[in-house]
Amino acid sequence: MTPFKRIGPLFTDLYELTMAAGYHRNGIFEPATFSLFIRDHHRQRAFYLAAGLEDVLQELADFRFSPEEIDYLRETGLFQTDFIDYIRQLHFSGDVYAMPEGTVFFPEEPLVEIDAPIVEAQLLETYLLNTIGFQTLIASKAARCVQAARGKALIDFSLRRTQGQDAGLKVARSSYMAGFAGTSNVLAGKLYKIPISGTMAHSFVTAFDTELAAFEAYADAFPDSCVLLIDTYDTLQGARHAVTVGRRLAQKGHLLKGVRLDSGDIVALSREVRRILDAGGLPDVKIFASSGFDEFSITRALEKGACIDAFGVGTKMGVSADAPYLDIVYKMVHFNGRGVRKLSPGKATRAGRKQVYRRLDGRERYLEDTVALREERLHGMQPLLEKVMQSGQILQPIASLDDLRRRAASNLDALDPVYKTPSAHNGYPVSMSRRLLEIQG
Amino acid sequence: MTPFKRIGPLFTDLYELTMAAGYHRNGIFEPATFSLFIRDHHRQRAFYLAAGLEDVLQELADFRFSPEEIDYLRETGLFQTDFIDYIRQLHFSGDVYAMPEGTVFFPEEPLVEIDAPIVEAQLLETYLLNTIGFQTLIASKAARCVQAARGKALIDFSLRRTQGQDAGLKVARSSYMAGFAGTSNVLAGKLYKIPISGTMAHSFVTAFDTELAAFEAYADAFPDSCVLLIDTYDTLQGARHAVTVGRRLAQKGHLLKGVRLDSGDIVALSREVRRILDAGGLPDVKIFASSGFDEFSITRALEKGACIDAFGVGTKMGVSADAPYLDIVYKMVHFNGRGVRKLSPGKATRAGRKQVYRRLDGRERYLEDTVALREERLHGMQPLLEKVMQSGQILQPIASLDDLRRRAASNLDALDPVYKTPSAHNGYPVSMSRRLLEIQG
Numbered sequence: 001m002t003p004f005k006r007i008g009p010l011f012t013d014l015y016e017l018t019m020a021a022g023y024h025r026n027g028i029f030e031p032a033t034f035s036l037f038i039r040d041h042h043r044q045r046a047f048y049l050a051a052g053l054e055d056v057l058q059e060l061a062d063f064r065f066s067p068e069e070i071d072y073l074r075e076t077g078l079f080q081t082d083f084i085d086y087i088r089q090l091h092f093s094g095d096v097y098a099m100p101e102g103t104v105f106f107p108e109e110p111l112v113e114i115d116a117p118i119v120e121a122q123l124l125e126t127y128l129l130n131t132i133g134f135q136t137l138i139a140s141k142a143a144r145c146v147q148a149a150r151g152k153a154l155i156d157f158s159l160r161r162t163q164g165q166d167a168g169l170k171v172a173r174s175s176y177m178a179g180f181a182g183t184s185n186v187l188a189g190k191l192y193k194i195p196i197s198g199t200m201a202h203s204f205v206t207a208f209d210t211e212l213a214a215f216e217a218y219a220d221a222f223p224d225s226c227v228l229l230i231d232t233y234d235t236l237q238g239a240r241h242a243v244t245v246g247r248r249l250a251q252k253g254h255l256l257k258g259v260r261l262d263s264g265d266i267v268a269l270s271r272e273v274r275r276i277l278d279a280g281g282l283p284d285v286k287i288f289a290s291s292g293f294d295e296f297s298i299t300r301a302l303e304k305g306a307c308i309d310a311f312g313v314g315t316k317m318g319v320s321a322d323a324p325y326l327d328i329v330y331k332m333v334h335f336n337g338r339g340v341r342k343l344s345p346g347k348a349t350r351a352g353r354k355q356v357y358r359r360l361d362g363r364e365r366y367l368e369d370t371v372a373l374r375e376e377r378l379h380g381m382q383p384l385l386e387k388v389m390q391s392g393q394i395l396q397p398i399a400s401l402d403d404l405r406r407r408a409a410s411n412l413d414a415l416d417p418v419y420k421t422p423s424a425h426n427g428y429p430v431s432m433s434r435r436l437l438e439i440q441g
Numbered sequence: 442m443t444p445f446k447r448i449g450p451l452f453t454d455l456y457e458l459t460m461a462a463g464y465h466r467n468g469i470f471e472p473a474t475f476s477l478f479i480r481d482h483h484r485q486r487a488f489y490l491a492a493g494l495e496d497v498l499q500e501l502a503d504f505r506f507s508p509e510e511i512d513y514l515r516e517t518g519l520f521q522t523d524f525i526d527y528i529r530q531l532h533f534s535g536d537v538y539a540m541p542e543g544t545v546f547f548p549e550e551p552l553v554e555i556d557a558p559i560v561e562a563q564l565l566e567t568y569l570l571n572t573i574g575f576q577t578l579i580a581s582k583a584a585r586c587v588q589a590a591r592g593k594a595l596i597d598f599s600l601r602r603t604q605g606q607d608a609g610l611k612v613a614r615s616s617y618m619a620g621f622a623g624t625s626n627v628l629a630g631k632l633y634k635i636p637i638s639g640t641m642a643h644s645f646v647t648a649f650d651t652e653l654a655a656f657e658a659y660a661d662a663f664p665d666s667c668v669l670l671i672d673t674y675d676t677l678q679g680a681r682h683a684v685t686v687g688r689r690l691a692q693k694g695h696l697l698k699g700v701r702l703d704s705g706d707i708v709a710l711s712r713e714v715r716r717i718l719d720a721g722g723l724p725d726v727k728i729f730a731s732s733g734f735d736e737f738s739i740t741r742a743l744e745k746g747a748c749i750d751a752f753g754v755g756t757k758m759g760v761s762a763d764a765p766y767l768d769i770v771y772k773m774v775h776f777n778g779r780g781v782r783k784l785s786p787g788k789a790t791r792a793g794r795k796q797v798y799r800r801l802d803g804r805e806r807y808l809e810d811t812v813a814l815r816e817e818r819l820h821g822m823q824p825l826l827e828k829v830m831q832s833g834q835i836l837q838p839i840a841s842l843d844d845l846r847r848r849a850a851s852n853l854d855a856l857d858p859v860y861k862t863p864s865a866h867n868g869y870p871v872s873m874s875r876r877l878l879e880i881q882g
Contacts, residue, residue, distance in 0.1 A: 007606050013598070013625040014639030018663060022641070025662040028648060072631040078666065118648060125642070129601035130609060137604075157454070160570035161766045163578075165448050166605035168571060184454040190513040198455030200463070201566070203773035206781040207469060207559060221466040222459060225519065315766050324765035325602045325756050332644035340647040 004058045010069050012126040017073070020119045021083045030336035032118040033353045036128055037329065038136075040107030044323040046424035047415060049143045049408055050103040050111050051174045052135030056096075056128060057394050063092040063124075092120055096389035097374075099356070100399070101139075102177060102407035103384060104415050106430050109356045109371055111136070113385065118335065125330045133328040134167065135174045141295075141320040142171075142178035143412055145313055147420040148295040150302060153310040155197045156183035157290055158318025171318045177404045179412070180313070192401055199227035199260050199288065211238060215245045223254040227288055230259045230273070239273040243280030250282075258286035258309070266291060267306040274307035288312060294321065295422040339439050350432070352439050357381035366414050372433035445499045451510050453567040458514070461560045462524045471777035473559040474794045477569055478770065479577075481548030485764040487865035488856060490584045490849055491544040491552050492615045493576030497537075497569060498835050504533040504565075533561055537830035538815075540797070541840070542580075543618060543848035544825060545856050547871050550797045550812055552577070554826065559776065566771045574769040575608065579615040582736075582761040584853055586754055587620035588861040589736040591743060594751040596638045597624035598731055599759025612759045618845050620853070621754070633842055640668035640701050640729065652679060656686045664695040668729055671700045671714070680714040684721030691723075699727035699750070707732060708747040715748035727751060735762065736863040780880050791873070793880050798822035807855050813874035 023029070038048060065073070065087050074084050094116025105111055112132060114121045145154055156175045162168040172188030182195035189196035200218055208214035211233055219226045228245065230238025239259060246256035259277070261269055266289050277285050289301070290312030298311055315321065331349040332340055339351030353374040359367045359381045372378055388395055399407075412420070419428055464470070479489060506514070506528050515525050535557025546552055553573060555562045586595055597616045603609040613629030623636035630637035641659055649655035652674055660667045669686065671679025680700060687697035700718070702710055707730050718726050730742070731753030739752055756762065772790040773781055780792030794815040800808045800822045813819055829836055840848075853861070860869055 008628070010628040010631055011600075011606060011609065012627050013600055014627050014630075014637045015625065015641055016639075017627065018639050019641050019645045019659075022645060022659045022662040023648070026658045028658075032644075032648070034644070069631070073627075076630075076637065078663070080662075118644075122642075122644060125644075126601045130603060130606065133602060134605050159452075159454055160567045161574060161769070162571060163575050163604035163760065163765070164607035164611055165452060165571065166607040168452065170605055184456065186453050186455050186458065186514075187449070187451040189455075189517075190451055190510075196455045196517065198457075198459050200456055200460050201563075203473075203475070203559075203563060203566075204460045204463060206773055207464070207473070207776055217467045217469075218459075218463045221463040221521075222519070319604065319760075319765040321765055324604070324760040324762055328602070332647055335648055 004055060006059065006062050007127070008069060009063060009065055009123060010072070011130075012123065016123050016125055018078065019122055020087070021079055023119050023122070024083050024086055025080070029117050029119065031115060032121045032332055032336070033334035034114045034121045034125070034330050035110040035333045035354060036112040036132060037110045038107045039327045039329060043425045045140055046419040046427060047104050047106060047140070048136055049139040049178055049411070050099045050105055050136055051101050051139035051177060052132040053098050053101045053112070053388070054398055055131050055135075056112070057388060057398065059127065059131070060092045060096065060124070060389060061392065061394055065090065090120070091392060092116065092124070093392045094120055094389070095387060095391065097385040098388050099384050100386060100404070100407060102404040102411060104366070104411040105356070105384065106369060106428050108430060109369060110354045110385065113353060113374075115353070121332075129328055129330050133326050135170050136328070137320050137326050138171050138174040138318070139178045139408070141317050142175035142180060143408065144295040144420070144422060145298060145317055146179035147412070148298040148302075148422055149311060152302070152308065153181040154179070154313050155310065156180050156185065156318070157312040157314035159185045161315040162318045167318070173401065175317060177401060177408050179405065179409060181310070184312070194401070200229045202229065202232045205229060205232040212241045212244060215241050216248070219245050219249055219256070223249055223252065224257070226256055227258040227260055228256070229262060231261055231263045235261060235264055235269050236272055236276065239276040240280075242285070243276060243282060246277075246280065246282045246285055256282060256285050258288050260288040260290060260312070262291050266308070267301050267304045270307040271305065286310060290314065292316060299422055341440065350436065350440060352436055354436065356384040358384055360414070364414055365416065366428070368429040368431070370431050370433050371436060373435050373439070376433055376435055378433070445496060447500065447503050448568070449510060450504060450506050450564060451513070452571070453564065457564050457566055459519065460563055461528070462520055464560050464563070465524050465527055466521070470558050470560065472556060473562045473773055473777070474775035475555045475562045475566070475771050476551040476774045476795060477553040477573060478551045479548045480768045480770060484866045486581055487860040487868060488545050488547060488581070489577055490580040490619055490852070491540045491546055491577055492542050492580035492618060493573040494539050494542045494553070494829070495839055496572050496576075497553070498829060498839065500568065500572070501533045501537065501565070501830060502833065502835055506531065531561070532833060533557065533565070534833045535561055535830070536828060536832065538826040539829050540825050541827060541845070541848060543845040543852060545807070545852040546797070546825065547810060547869050549871060550810060551795050551826065554794060554815075556794070562773075570769055570771055574767050576611050576615050577769070578761050578767050579612050579759070580619045580849070582758050582764075583616035583619035583621060584849065585736040585861070585863060586739060586758055588853070589739040589743075589863060590752060593743070593749065594622040595620070596751065596753050597621050597626065597759070598753035598755035600626045602756040603759045608759070614842065616758060618842060618849050620846065620850060622751070625753070635842070641670045643670065643673045646670060646673040653682045653685060656682050657689070660686050660690055660697070664690055664693065665698075667697055668699040668701055669697070670703060672702055672704045676702060676705055676710050677713055677717065680717040683726070684717060684723060687718075687721065687723045687726055697723060697726050699729050701729040701731060701753070703730075703732050707749070708742050708745045711748040712746065729753060731755065733757060740863055782881065791877065791881060793877055795877065797825040799825055801855070805855055806857065807869070809870040809872070811872050811874050812877060814876050814880070817874055817876055819874070
């Protein structure tokens with residue numbers, strides 16, 4: 001049972017295929033290097049968290065056109081027979097260098113580089129941008145939420161408003177990797193072995209004659225994992241009903257797990273509800289809050305003294321609402337033994353196969369990065385890109401999601417707090433090596 | 442070959458399942474009606490275009506827990522054996538009322554209503570919100586782009602930056618339904634029979650020693666569908682190289698299809714490039730433009746006199762960047778013979794099973810809508826929700842995507858232009874019927 005599902009090589013912009021046909025017709029099969037990196041004109045993020053590599057490795061290892069896919073391409077009438085015959089036997093034979101998932105990185109730093117015959121490398125563009133781009137987008141957003149929460153637990157509640165099905169699954173995975181405690185997404189729980197979590201909706205409360213009757217019925221069904229949604233009619237009255245139910249559960253040897261707030265002035269209500277629960281003899285009952293939370297509103301709520309033990313974080317994290325896409329690009333930087341670049345205004349790229357080096361201080365904190373040529377060795381600095389595929393073969397076993405989560409946590413710990421506030425902009429020092437600059441001509 | 446892939450009933454927030462278990466344990470199986478609609482506090486859209494129903498109907502007709510899914514739920518330890526046995530045989534037995542895809546609608550108007558035993562209706566919540574919500578989000582954004590383009594062709598170029606794989610496919614489908622001419626997305630072309638379109642990337646140009654050599658190689662491979670990207674080094678020089686290639690193609694009886702601009706001052710460049718092409722004897726060569734277009738920048742470019750024949754519209758449409766989610770909700774409005782509602786501050790909902798009626802003028806233009814109780818008949822107005830499933834069975838054959846596209850076009854034509862500009866906010870008159878208001882108590 002693996003969560004990976006092949007999407008296949010037709011998950012591409014048509015021009016990758018027409019360019020491949022152009023290369024093929026002109027006998028161009030030389031090795032190329034393409035570099036995947038984030039340009040950052042918007043400066044909405046002071047750091048990024050790499051994600052998506054596991055899917056990429058499996059897709060590349062599996063890269064073949066199926067007979068049905070070949071049939072479709074033939075039926076388009078766009079391609080000549082010899083090209084169709086050529087891609088029928090095509091597989092990915094290249095090398096891949098990548099930052100492992102869970103690595104903190106910055107704009108202008110390549111996080112994936114592909115060395116392969118130009119046709120193969122070109123055909124991967126759309127898939128790589130989509131896969132690495134989206135999962136990195138969400139991991140980065142989720143990491144910002146985790147920083148804002150100062151140790152309070154966060155649960156991914158975004159499934160109902162993610163941009164489609166694949167997004168729903170990848171948001172659960174990426175946010176868990178970034179430090180979320182779990183997800184409401186049952187399928188993600190199954191596929192990725194992420195802890196699942198859930199409470200109740202207003203419809204459950206309104207299906208009973210009274211709120212108290214609804215609470216009692218739910219507590220009866222889930223005596224040891226009961227979180228009551230208390231805002232359907234009146235939040236403070238709901239809190240009193242929760243006390244009634246909590247006391248009855250306690251008499252039977254169970255602990256009411258929590259109550260959830262989902263509307264109104266959450267900060268003020270959380271303090272009132274905490275007082276009601278404490279006065280009712282239920283100091284161990286947790287307060288969960290949901291309702292449009294993101295790193296900005298979590299920060300504000302905690303600064304204002306909210307009594308919230310855990311946040312349900314939904315839509316705004318699940319679509320990265322303040323920055324719903326990355327300016328991520330995949331550019332040829334080396335071809336047939338020479339560096340290449342483009343000069344388009346505002347979109348210029350730097351030639352050369354690259355490595356990213358990071359300098360740490362004595363306490364393993366990140367001081368600065370240098371983007372260098374791949375063959376350079378920068379003294380006293382750690383290289384961030386690892387060779388993960390060679391000649392189309394995956395080199396290491398796929399790391400577990402919990403391993404990736406630990407790497408993300410240690411990477412985030414090593415990053416100076418100044419870059420981790422919601423309002424932080426770029427500023428972490430990233431420079432280019434002298435040799436890299438020299439070859440730009 | 443169908444584009445539909447079952448996602449299954451685990452694509453849900455956990456609380457739908459815990460609530461279902463709560464209903465089951467308490468013997469609550471009465472019929473409920475849930476209503477799916479957009480709240481609109483943000484007022485970023487003056488109209489919406491309904492999408493996503495085809496997937497919903499197929500998923501509901503197929504709604505079953507597989508043995509593997511049942512095993513996972515059992516292993517969570519959350520559910521009692523009698524509930525597991527109950528859902529093992531569960532299928533969707535309810536009725537569905539819905540606006541057909543391609544219908545123009547407004548906030549507070551239900552676009553789907555589900556009548557089913559409460560457990561079944563509850564279990565659909567997350568899936569319905571995700572599916573209808575996302576596809577409607579994109580169809581609405583794409584329709585705004587189509588209006589802005591004033592008849593110029595739009596091509597979906599978003600695949601590289603959509604939020605995941607499913608999003609990439611659904612964006613291609615939704616934008617085509619909304620009036621786009623095609624997509625760069627090859628897999629969507631195969632699955633949905635959408636016209637596919639593509640040009641070349643900068644990497645192709647940089648793989649050759651000179652731009653002219655790259656253009657000639659591409660024209661040789663695609664003499665009848667050749668669109669040259671001319672901004673890799675210098676756009677105006679690129680246009681002159683395109684003229685050279687276009688003339689050679691003409692000598693061989695082929696027509697250079699177009700050139701593409703992707704950076705710089707697109708409006709000014711488009712006029713210069715048009716002049717160069719015309720002076721070169723190539724007045725029929727089209728100018729394509731891409732680079733961050735959406736309804737706002739398309740409007741500005743055309744107002745400033747851009748000489749652009751077709752736009753590649755990518756990221757900003759594909760993630761609905763200015764409004765990347767809908768405030769779409771699924772609320773129980775009727776249960777066991779009575780209307781129900783909730784009163785949560787800022788999130789109150791109206792009780793009652795509903796129908797939306799629309800009044801048209803003598804030229805079939807939309808004048809006003811009234812949300813009424815389902816059993817009401819409003820004289821001289823057209824009902825928008827149709828019964829599309831009965832007792833779990835799909836009632837009509839699934840309409841073709843081209844039929845839906847025609848419906849969308851005629852719906853958009855019937856909407857007053859005042860609602861279709863990029864800056865238009867809400868304002869279309871939607872009222873509630875007297876009887877609907879009376880039952881709110």
